[in-house]
Amino acid sequence: MAETLCQKHALETFQLDPAKWGVNVQSLSGSPSNFQVYTALLKPHERIMALDLPHGGHLSHGYQVCDKQKAIMLADMAHISGLVAAGVIPSPFEYADIVTTTTHKSLRGPRGAMIFFRNGVKGTNKQGQEVLYDYEDKINQAVFPGLQGGPHNHTITALAVALKYAMTPEYKAYQEQVLSNCSKFADVRITFKGIDGSRVEKVMEAVHIAANKNTVPGDVSAMVPGGIRELRLSHHTEYLEAKLRERIKWACKHSYQDVTFM
Numbered sequence: 001m002a003e004t005l006c007q008k009h010a011l012e013t014f015q016l017d018p019a020k021w022g023v024n025v026q027s028l029s030g031s032p033s034n035f036q037v038y039t040a041l042l043k044p045h046e047r048i049m050a051l052d053l054p055h056g057g058h059l060s061h062g063y064q065v066c067d068k069q070k071a072i073m074l075a076d077m078a079h080i081s082g083l084v085a086a087g088v089i090p091s092p093f094e095y096a097d098i099v100t101t102t103t104h105k106s107l108r109g110p111r112g113a114m115i116f117f118r119n120g121v122k123g124t125n126k127q128g129q130e131v132l133y134d135y136e137d138k139i140n141q142a143v144f145p146g147l148q149g150g151p152h153n154h155t156i157t158a159l160a161v162a163l164k165y166a167m168t169p170e171y172k173a174y175q176e177q178v179l180s181n182c183s184k185f186a187d188v189r190i191t192f193k194g195i196d197g198s199r200v201e202k203v204m205e206a207v208h209i210a211a212n213k214n215t216v217p218g219d220v221s222a223m224v225p226g227g228i229r230e231l232r233l234s235h236h237t238e239y240l241e242a243k244l245r246e247r248i249k250w251a252c253k254h255s256y257q258d259v260t261f262m
């Protein structure tokens, strides 16, 4: 069955022991997947501690500060899951209890999401008895029937294929290229003379680089954000680094700003 195969590929891709981790692959997208975890594991009035938006948080993360001990740790690796899958950056699975991810960003799969949760033995209680994680049923039930109806089997099938591809040497080479290309972006130093992410977004669009404005730490307004995020993953396959660098430079120059390259 496509769903079972997809779950198997998901655990294999992220090198997870099936005795310690499970995964739900039915979630329709990233925001619903986070809400499904909250629905499953939070009681009314319990709190979520999350990153602020400009610091890398997402609207679906919630904004309250948590001062409780023994909180559940959720890592939303939506942007970086492809890099994690390829093993080119550290994995959050070592630390997190729950890991959510969209499947259509760096993972390069169909639009959807996955919810990974810890399974098996959590620890021992004062009586020396084993305590087990109880996430699986709660999360599966929050997804269906809690917040969704039947699974989108066409998406799940496509995801099974994408995950299989994510285990190939070609995929690893591609993700290494993504990292390398990103370092070219990071080389671009924009000296602030009225420029902002919205303007650069427009100019980049004109040279066929899809990007969107994004807040970064220190910004005072989401309407005038200091960052951009590059979206079209095929750029990393299509363009050689030098060409990409040339285009960004051109785009920034045409935003009428000083651009220096390191």
Ligand SMILES: Cc1ncc(COP(=O)(O)O)c(C=O)c1O
Pocket (backbone or CB within 6 Å): 028, 029, 030, 031, 032, 057, 058, 060, 076, 077, 078, 079, 102, 112
């Ligand atoms: C970190 C993160 N989580 C969740 C989402 C939401 O994903 P979706 O648009 O699939 O609901 C996004 C979307 O940009 C995101 O960046």
